[in-house]
Amino acid sequence: MNKFEQLIKYIPLIQEDKFGEWIIDKENDGTPEHPFLMPFVNYSKMVNSFHKDLYKFCEEHPEYEHTRYGETLEANGLKWSTESMEAADVSKLAAKCVIALLIGAVRAERFCDGALLSFFNSGCILRWLERLKTIDEDGLF
Numbered sequence: 001m002n003k004f005e006q007l008i009k010y011i012p013l014i015q016e017d018k019f020g021e022w023i024i025d026k027e028n029d030g031t032p033e034h035p036f037l038m039p040f041v042n043y044s045k046m047v048n049s050f051h052k053d054l055y056k057f058c059e060e061h062p063e064y065e066h067t068r069y070g071e072t073l074e075a076n077g078l079k080w081s082t083e084s085m086e087a088a089d090v091s092k093l094a095a096k097c098v099i100a101l102l103i104g105a106v107r108a109e110r111f112c113d114g115a116l117l118s119f120f121n122s123g124c125i126l127r128w129l130e131r132l133k134t135i136d137e138d139g140l141f
Contacts, residue, residue, distance in 0.1 A: 004095070004132040006053050007102075010046070011129050017046045019120040041117050050125075051116075054102055064099040069107070072100035080104050082115065086124050090131040098135070101128050 002008070020043035028034040043051075058066035065072060070080045076097045078084050085101055093101075105125065108115035119125050 002136040004057075004136045006057055007050075008129050008133045008136065010050050010053075011126065011133065013046050013050075014120070014126045014129070017044050017120075019047055020044050020117050022114065022117075039113065041114050043117070047116070047120065051106055054106060058099070058103065064096050066099060066103045069100035069103040072097055073104060076100075080108075082108070082118065086119070086122050090128055093131060095132060095135045098128050098131050 020041045022039055023042050024039045025037040028036050030036045058064060073080055073085070076093060078088055078097075078101075085104060088101065090098060090101070102125070105116055105119040108119070
């Protein structure tokens with residue numbers, strides 16, 4: 001098994017998945033008796049599985065310092081923001097920074113519903129996983 005196999009196995013799955021859908025309350029009228037439910041994303045099974053496997057990978061590989069993802073991004077000239085992360089040229093980034101991008105995207109969901117969906121829809125997650133595959137194939141851990 002390659003070092004990043006549990007993550008790069010998602011490359012073909014991402015290419016076939018819809019990732020999730022926004023659930024918007026259209027039944028309640030906002031009155032005290034029927035308050036609106038806040039919109040949220042119902043993520044696909046693939047996204048939920050990816051999320052779980054990413055955290056499992058990080059637990060098994062503490063050398064990637066996933067809890068310090070913000071510092072890793074900064075050290076590579078990136079900010080923990082959608083714009084910076086989506087615009088990142090990953091072609092020369094080390095695995096540690098790619099893992100930081102993935103963790104940053106997952107953690108963004110805690111602060112902004114739909115953030116992770118945006119990263120999947122924009123193709124970033126796929127691009128970052130493809131970089132990990134290249135790193136794996138070239139033995140550049």
